[in-house]
Amino acid sequence: MKGFVILVAFLEFVIVTSLTKRKAVSLSLNAPNKIPIRGFLLDDNYDKVSPSKLKSIEKVMKSQQYQLNKMIAVSKDNSNSVSAIKSDLTDLSKAVTGLQKALRKQANPANGGYIGCYKDDGVRHLKHKVSSLGSSITLAKCREHCKGYKYTGLQYSTYCLCGNVLENKKYPKVADSECNMACAGEKTRKCGGGWRNSIYLVKP
Known part of the structure; x- marks a missing residue:
């Protein structure tokens, strides 16, 4: 050309x-x-x-x-x-x-704050402010409930738990599929299961 x-x-x-x-x-x-x-x-x-x-x-x-x-x-x-x-x-x-x-986002449901599903028992993995928020429970409310702590756990559809210690051989991390109960106030999110905590960072 x-x-x-x-x-x-x-x-x-x-x-x-x-x-x-x-x-x-x-x-x-x-x-x-x-x-x-x-x-x-x-x-x-x-x-x-x-x-x-x-x-x-x-x-x-x-x-x-x-x-x-x-x-x-x-x-x-x-x-x-x-x-x-x-x-x-x-x-x-x-x-x-x-x-x-x-x-x-799928791998980290809480925008970077989801840690995993953990085993629990009556002695409690996260030992502080164990409370049932009933049908209004959401991750945001559990984070507000556990303000001042490092971790928040959601269990059995309605419970919130707080704590600062994650690593504990007695309460190992398990498959996410074992945290199979939806949050009562947030159906798209899993809120643990029977003696299972869906644990998140309070500040993601």
Whole structure:
């Protein structure tokens, strides 16, 4: 494409120069002889050009113009294709970012504050402020209830427990599936199970 632009510029220069000197301009058509182009003949050579040669020149010029138009169209299409690909990549990047956030949220239900499901018993893993919040229990309320402590545990759908010590061999972490009871006031969240605590950080 760059070479073609240079060629066109050169032809324009030759034409302008010839007009200034009042000389005929010729175009080579891959033949041993040069044929004058109609429209740029300013001397007696015009009378020597046959109509058939003029038609031949016009045909070649139209063919070249058609090829040029195709090249321009392809160039525009390529440019549009690159823009479309960049747009698709941007959309894909946004989708991947959204998916990553969703996966992190699933892995960490409390926006970074969920620790896991832990075993409990009557002696209690989290020993402070053991209270039933009844049907109004939510994670937010348990966190408020345990304000000042490091951990809050949700148990048996309605109970909140508070504490500062997590690691205890007597109360190991178990599979999340064992904390299988929904919170009474927040059905989309698990609130432990029978002697099972869903433990969260009070400050995620």
